[in-house]
Amino acid sequence: MSFLMPYVRRFGKPFGAAILFLMLEALCDLMQPTLMSHIIDFGVAEKDMDTVFRYGGFMLLITGVGALAATLRNIISSHVALNFGTLLRSDLFRRIQTLSYDSIDKFDRASLVTRLTNDVTQIQNFTNGLMRIFVKAPLICIGSLIMAVRLNPPLSLVLAVVVPLVAVLIVFNMRIGFPLFTKVQQALDRVNGVSREYLSGVRVVKAFNRFDYETEKFGGVNDEYRQASIRVMRMLSIFSPGIMLTVNFGIAAVIWIGGVRVDGGQMQVGHIIAFINYMTQILFSLLMISNVFTMFVRAKASAERIGEVFAEKDTMTWKEEELARSEGASGSIDFKGVSFAYTGTEAVLRDITLSCRPGETVGIIGSTGSGKSTLVNLIPRFYDATSGTIQVDGMNVRDVEPSRLREQIAIVPQKAVLFSGTIRENLLFGKEGASDEELERAARMAEAHDFIMACPEGYETRLGQGGVNLSGGQKQRLSIARALVRRPSILILDDCTSAVDTSTESRIKEALRQYAQGLTCILIAQRISSVMDADRIVVLDSGEIVGVGRHDELMQSCLAYQEIYRSQTGKEVRANV
Missing domain, CATH: 3.40.50.300 (P-loop containing nucleotide triphosphate hydrolases)
Known part of the structure; x- marks a missing residue:
């Protein structure tokens, strides 16, 4: 991944600015459930409208700040991601141009096209996601955990069971997903290869009336791509619902335990509502983290393929001091x-x-x-x-x-x-x-x-x-x-x-x-x-x-x-x- 370092240095500052606005947005989201619990426990429960309006005003103000931060973050992230993708694609194209025939022959031509297009797009999308939701998700998850523990330590025992289970599911997702996504990209290479070959030789195909043969050949590689994609989708269809089911069990446990504690006078209703909100935030954060790792696996596979081109050692060398002698x-x-x-x-x-x-x-x-x-x-x-x-x-x-x-x-x-x-x-x-x-x-x-x-x-x-x-x-x-x-x-x-x-x-x-x-x-x-x-x-x-x-x-x-x-x-x- 060393080829990415120049882009990190070039886009590091605007990337950092986007992350700062994203952190401000996440902080605003984390404050909402706590403010809600105060409205319920001290305003609604005691029929104190001043408290309701005061905390309600705070919620509106925080929502406005969060919306402004989100807008600025979106503008910066879009600018950075698009410029990064454009520059990476241009640099990759220039790198391919500088390679000798012998080096280029090591790569399938269709694979180079896929690396210039689909693989660069995968990395660009992941970079854009980092500045939008991929960083926000763990921030929300960690912040919700901290806020929930501070709000009610006994209920946080539920989180001590749910979070490790979800972490195990995410690790399995990564270990199984990486080779599968690599195979998807390789299958896409073959689709591009057959398409490119047909389009360059379309006159010959028409002259010999070989439409059925070409259709069957394309259908074969297209079906391989479909099968590879299906295996990935099956994996996602297992892990994402598994994470959701685990967290929903945790929410059900919070409602049951919280109800018992409220009935025993050990807990306020507002705490349960706030705790459920934090659990819901944790649920969506964990689902998003799962998607983040899925996107990361795809981006990692694409980055390795692009890195192979940048890492290709050109065997052609020359003596700089001899250049002038070649003139005239x-x-x-x-x-x-x-x-x-x-x-x-x-x-x-x-x-x-x-x-x-x-x-x-x-x-x-x-x-x-x-x-x-x-x-x-x-x-x-x-x-x-x-x-x-x-x-x-x-x-x-x-x-x-x-x-x-x-x-x-x-x-x-x-x-x-x-x-x-x-x-x-x-x-x-x-x-x-x-x-x-x-x-x-x-x-x-x-x-x-x-x-x-x-x-x-x-x-x-x-x-x-x-x-x-x-x-x-x-x-x-x-x-x-x-x-x-x-x-x-x-x-x-x-x-x-x-x-x-x-x-x-x-x-x-x-x-x-x-x-x-x-x-x-x-x-x-x-x-x-x-x-x-x-x-x-x-x-x-x-x-x-x-x-x-x-x-x-x-x-x-x-x-x-x-x-x-x-x-x-x-x-x-x-x-x-």
Whole structure:
């Protein structure tokens, strides 16, 4: 829970002010039964109207003070809880952004969404409750106990039996409830995961008419969530009535014992009424304390889940004193004996040694799963190599702050990712503050300008989430334009023209050839035609380099390249191997 300390320091003073007003409100509530007993015993019993009006006036005054304190407490508590929840959610989002891919992969994506939303809300609600009723309940309970004992010590023996029994019930409630609430949050993770997966792949579901399958899958996780919630509700349905029953037995005992003592002249009627009021306050306080512990258990489970994200150690480190050396980069890349394996898997890359020079276009080709995308993901430090070194402009990338390193690199990912907003806003992801001329120039090179201008609002056309109102080829061309706006030292194109027709791809490649003068361009492709005219072609097979050279050279010397050529063109190759 150490991640909460900065928020305690930040919101401690207004939180304390809310608690002070809450204590004043609780004190006003505690004074009411005693004043009532005085009205009955000294005013009503002796027919003294002056006493009735005097104590009645005190009750009205105290009620007004309590109402004012409650109003101020509500204003402060709402302000603190909402600001705390907003800040915690923002900090958690920023923390997730700073984690490396390797660290993020330890968490399910749906679980991260749940932690950002439901888990933060649970902690926010508990914080709000602390300043409203969660602190007031024990104050009322303890205060009522003290006032009841002072009022009539013999009757307080009933409390000596009731309170320990309720305490035992609350302890059992906590011990049983914590693991149950944790399972509820995990079940909610699975519901969010299935929902997220369906919504991202809704077109495929419609295309294959798999509604029944998806409905059944969602129904399964939804039913698991229902079952987990039912177990929690069953627990609450036992403990809350159990507490109420115990306290009500105590009230019945007070009435019986009090009646006997009044009949024997040992006690006044007003004391019984005041004692019953205190018992009622204790009843509702104990019920609320039970709810407090239930909320605490839920908030604790949520806090632990959020704490896991804050506690995640990012494996990426760098040398602060080396940052200045990464400026003015020219774009050279050197892989030296690089191997890489994802957590819990076999090596995806093995002993890769490769150099890319500034101004050079390097094509990378290989079968599916050969490690092409993984190789280029190591350059901007999305992952760190398991062994070996990667140098950009002669510097080990492990010595460079990732954000500074990535300023030199522009990537067009294999799957085009666009965001909700206008086309202009998406292009500005490449370079914040880029001029209209820069955006148009990049769009023209990516063969995107014409279809953008054909849209009703041109560059101000709004895109749905993920660019759902664009075709696959249009999304890829916008992704290319976004990268070109940046004017990087290193341009990585990860199979980014797979949804573009060959004539458009040819025009894009020609524009890139003019644009790429002086920068390093790495072109990953499945189609051999996309890399045939690269300065060098690297052939990957099962995570190893099996060929490097120009197209003509590889056609003579590399069996894997020949096989790719044969399978895509249908032409036989005459090899001199």
